[in-house]
Amino acid sequence: MENRASTNSLEKELGVSVIRRIAAGAEADVYMVRYHGVNAVLKVRCPKLYRSLDLDNRLRRNRTILEAKLIVRATEAGVNTPALLAVSPTHSSLLIELVKGDSLLTKGSSGLIRYSEQVGRLLGRMHKNMITHGDLTPSNIIVSGVQLFIIDFGLGDFTSTLEDKAVDVNLFLKIAETIAPQDSSRLRAQFRDGYIAETSKSHADAVFERLKEIRLRGRYIAERQLQ
Amino acid sequence: MVDAVIGIESTAHTIGVGICSLDGDILYNKWHTYTTSQGGIHPREAARHHARLAPSLVADALGYCRDVSVRPVAVASALGPGLGPCLRTGAVAARALSQSLSLPFLPVNHLVAHVEVARKFCSTSDPVTLFVSGGNTAVVLFRNGRYRMVGETLDIALGNMLDVLGREMGYGFPSGPKVLELAEKGTKMVDLPYTVKGQDMSFSGLLTKCKKLLSSGFSKEDVAKSAVETAFAMVVEVVERTVALSGSNEVSLTGGVARSRRLADMLSKMCSSRGAKLSVVPSELSGDNGGMISYVGSLMYGLVDGVRIDSSKVVPRWRIEQVPIPWRKS
The missing domain is CATH 3.30.200.20 (Phosphorylase Kinase; domain 1)
Incomplete structure (x- = not known):
């Protein structure tokens, strides 16, 4: 009521x-x-x-x-x-505006493999423009025909710090790897290719280096002991 | 004669011994927690506390077995994750018990134990688990044969944040419960950093701001209320997102902070708005205890081979994703 x-x-x-x-x-x-x-x-x-x-x-x-x-x-x-x-x-x-299509989440692991390169491109373009999404899960990506649309900027921000960018990348890859664990290295490589295409190799290297650091920050990571 | 597994917990502040039948009934669960009058946990002092109490806790458990005709068939030990000195102390007790009774030694992951013992009280088999304690803040889902942390703290645990805040206010360990009590008396909400990054959370900025508020004269009650309300809203939001993403219809609350009525109240409001159900682990099994370790031992028994004593090393860093869960179907 x-x-x-x-x-x-x-x-x-x-x-x-x-x-x-x-x-x-x-x-x-x-x-x-x-x-x-x-x-x-x-x-x-x-x-x-x-x-x-x-x-x-x-x-x-x-x-x-x-x-x-x-x-x-x-x-x-x-x-x-x-x-x-x-x-x-x-x-x-x-x-x-209403965009017709289904979320990438509904496309399962095959959808992730098909579109991860394009997701990398879109995120790269956002990051190049100082936009971080903050919640780039597969359910916030709409597959409309052959194009992808990004929705829900509700946790996004205007920032260009390496940290925020790496957090964006981490979230998408972490969920993608949870949905398709057997294809995780392929997904990651394709995503990275797309991201490099929109930004640059050196930028992508810096972001992925930070991503590694972020994952090590999680609790009980064995590799962290060596640092 | 009932066959049962003896479990030993000593990952942080608590040394505990539990006994669980192979049918999964926790028959016996005794523990003792290291406390301080001021300051936090000193790992060496906590380990000393455990070493002092372990012999009598183990002897009492064996006495119980004799008295009620329970036959120990394995020893389960929480080998990690946790504080090294504390882990080693419990492991020594477990190894000694395993050798003297010639029983298999089952290494148990402490995080799996919290999640499994809470799931035992759920009405569905695949809940979203929120695990909040002094050492952990994690949202856990079971997928592809493993438990996965789909959301977790990026820095300190929620319970740790409350304990440190309590310590700043002058209380000894564990001071989190004291902060929760003060929060109920608070009247004003102060804006604090609210940090949810996707599915992960951060509590260190909030803690820093609270320390500043305390030193600039805000009342303990208001700071406690603001900290508790903000931090709980963060975890409940992450759980809500996980429920929405996974389509799960049950949330399981576990860990020491599960004893907070306010957290259970917030989760239950969130759950009812989404047609989901909240199950809260019984309070005697929410904090660290040996009962949950023996329970996981009973799940492992017959499915997982015991390890040799010389390879029963403690694992201070041991992620939940690394542990195979053969008793659950993928």
Whole structure:
């Protein structure tokens, strides 16, 4: 009931009407909506009742505004990402272009092998433009025809530190390796090739060197004893 | 006569001995925890504490076996991960027991033990496990024959952060429970670094900020509340993301910090919003204990060969991904 009411005032504010909910993500509810005669996506960061109200408001509002800025910047840089149509900071909501397709997660290990080079390219292009994604899991990559689209910049940031870039790479590879453990070295090599194509070999070397360091920082890593 | 495995735990602050039947019933579970009046764990002092208490803990366990007709069939020992001096002390006790009774020696990974003993109390077989203690903060999933840490701390453990914060406030080890108690009396939330990087977390920035707040006059209660609320929100968010990603419908909470009512409350709110269920490990099995080691020993028994004493070295750094789990189907 509470959810429904807040969607109503949001629909009024943005001039949209909800068709149906298409996903209940970890952070946000995602709706298919009608907007000026076209279908679009409405992402609503709903309140999380488990955390304190102040913290919840702060996180949802800040993440929404930052995400809007990142989408615009990524679009300008030529990274495939759905266009931003409208923002509502009061409802922690974004209205975004609808891209048809399925997430890379649904394509399993064969999808990862097929697309890891392209994911490397896209991430390389983002990093070249000072954008880090912060949550580049296969479920945040949409396969649309032969193209990939990057969605959900909710944990992204404007930064160009080696650390943040390596964290991005680490997250994608770590999950990819969990889904397809038997193909991990192939996935990694393909991803790296794509990343180099958009940046440079020396840049990729630096990022992957940092990635090695990050993994060693995890707990109970035997190699760390030798350092 | 019931056949059972004796398990010994000594990875950090606690020396414990447990007995688990081959059917998986934890029959006996006694432990003693090293504490300080000020300061944190000194590994050598903790090991000395363990060495002092191990003989009587083992003798009591053997006495129990005689009294209730339990026949030990193997000795399980938590060989890692943990603090070297503490691990070695428990391992010496386990080796001696294994040799004197001519029983196979089963090396147990301490992390696997926390995860498995919590799973024993779950209603589904494949939960997302949140393991939070003084030494660990990890979100664990079982995939392709191994437990995998899908999210973990990049620096200090959540419990460690609470212990150090408590130490800064002047309490002895373990001071985490004291911080949790103070947090309940806090009235104001102060903005603290909230660091979730993908599935991983960082607590050191939050700790530094809390130390600064304390020295600039903020009340212990408010700092404790802000630290606890922020840190718990971080782990619950990572668990929520793992639940969403894996499609799992149960969350299992384990480790010493599992005793926090606030954490269980937050997780259960998150779970109910996603149609999932929360299982919290019983408090006598949440902290470090020998019962969980003997339980994993009972799972290993018959599937994993015992190791020779001369290759029963301790493994202070031993990741959960390195351990084969033959008792679970891939």
